[in-house]
Amino acid sequence: MQATKTRNWNGVIREFQEFLPKVKDDSVVTLREGNTPLIEVLTMGELFERGLKIFLKYEGLNPTGSFKDRGMTMAVSKAKEEGSHAVICASTGNTSAAAAAYAARGGLRAYVLIPEGKIALGKLSQAMMHGAKVVQIQGNFDEALIIVKEVSMMYPVTLVNSINPYRLEGQKTAAFEVCNHLGFAPTYHFLPVGNAGNITAYWRGYKEFKERGVTDSLPKMMGFEAEGSAPIVRGHPIKNPETIASAIRIGNPSSWENAVKAKDESGGIIDMVSDDEIIYAYKLLAREGVFCEPASAASLAGVIKMHKKGIFKNGDTIVCTLTGHGLKDPDTAIKSSDKPITAEPELGKVVELLGF
């Protein structure tokens, strides 16, 4: 008898090699990242009319719990191929987790700089467990990025922030998967904007699939910054960016120009949402069973904002990228929820508390 055939996914470098810079097979450093599910939004209460199809690209199911793995497999593999023994990055958390994990996997050392007290607990635990040398900077991401750039120029260590060109190459594979899973390119693609690499990468992926004739249309790229950390929307770098969405707390994005280009070429927008709107969307997603980190919810918050402006038509297909898993930031989840109740292990008391 023939059972459902499933196969072991080979990671984005081996699965999409015809679309990516070549890597020698014995240099490939992979944790079988990618192939994340596209999950349907079911109802969201009365928020959206039924003619609208909204899908969540749930990138939290990558090995280290965020989309960063797609770019990190490329960057660390190329570093290994080129004979590098160490990688370095600045990070709001997800990049450092991915860098630490892939460096460990590939037998390289990892050095990460993070803003002290400003990265979510889960992410810190990852960099530490994977054996990276972690330096907490008494400053913000933008300051840390300046330092790691200089260090990588002075010492034999490969920079794996998204200015490393291989990072965005890997990240564009998420757009390929969206097209493959839907069978076509969506009408709109919504995503959070922090360092602005991901909107750049997705746009590149969508364009390449269209150029090669895999798809015959392109989505409008819809990027959303957090209000307290919205340099592109405001038109100037933000010196002290602030938002609860720590993953996008970035005041001077590396891919600023390319993000604007993605918006312009696709006929999309780059806009912003407030922390309240982000937390509202974050809770809404959890009530549909999908737990993401707060920054991820900026994409759905963007959909809600645009829906109020009436831009969508019946039959439109909308994809929201959820960049990281909710487990990355348990503290914000707990602060956003009702407190548990405590009881003695006694049937009558429990029944009463449960409200039966």
Next chain:
Amino acid sequence: MQATKTRNWNGVIREFQEFLPKVKDDSVVTLREGNTPLIEVLTMGELFERGLKIFLKYEGLNPTGSFKDRGMTMAVSKAKEEGSHAVICASTGNTSAAAAAYAARGGLRAYVLIPEGKIALGKLSQAMMHGAKVVQIQGNFDEALIIVKEVSMMYPVTLVNSINPYRLEGQKTAAFEVCNHLGFAPTYHFLPVGNAGNITAYWRGYKEFKERGVTDSLPKMMGFEAEGSAPIVRGHPIKNPETIASAIRIGNPSSWENAVKAKDESGGIIDMVSDDEIIYAYKLLAREGVFCEPASAASLAGVIKMHKKGIFKNGDTIVCTLTGHGLKDPDTAIKSSDKPITAEPELGKVVELLGF
């Protein structure tokens, strides 16, 4: 041009329907769980000889971060099909996270009982965010289980602990995937044993694939309890089980008899490992880039213990189930790692600290 074809995985009920109890399609509650990767162990230093092939079934990449999703999609879908409006469970954390998420997805209420102060932070955040009614019991898992069993008999609420028969049906699909990914059944399958449902479910899955002619051999089932919480090994329930591996801190397992049967029928063993051995394996996995929760590492700790006894032969294929993602328990990760260093955002100081 033809691009690599990837498709959107449909979740275990729809993918393996010929092997599972029937569910009406409009009752299926899914987050597209399953299809988790099988990741090769690369070296583990000098621990293992090269002829041994060890694979990690990385169940932390299910939607809620643990293998429990496979059973919960079945249990909640059947509850919905039967007209139930609420589910209840006792949990050391992973079950409550899955119950809360799938109940939210299906539009059912969830009630969860957890041992106070004894579940990992990530898991607590999940139950809370997904809107479950959470009661922390001043007692242990075993006491909580007795209470929820009684509540489910007295009130209209479906019990979704693993004594719910649909749970293990869903969980057996992990064995199907292992066989599909390898192309054959492994020689040995190692896994942690807590409530003993998973070893029971895997064994059922392996047997069904062989009966239907998909595979032509069966693995030896190798279950490992934690030393301070090892009722099956010691031959009697443990009143106050203790271990750092909170997910398997269970003194009176529901599937005790079936676990022993799986061991006996397969010619395997049920043994135990110490907390030190668990933490050693936990760190070793992270140094290969794979972050799991402490309980998960009991499987690899078991492999190390058996390797010392010399039971493996050249060419043996060993699969270890890693039951949950490391992000479930950030506190244990941080306690098990070197502390980060703190520095002013100044190039010279950072270079010095990094040791260049």
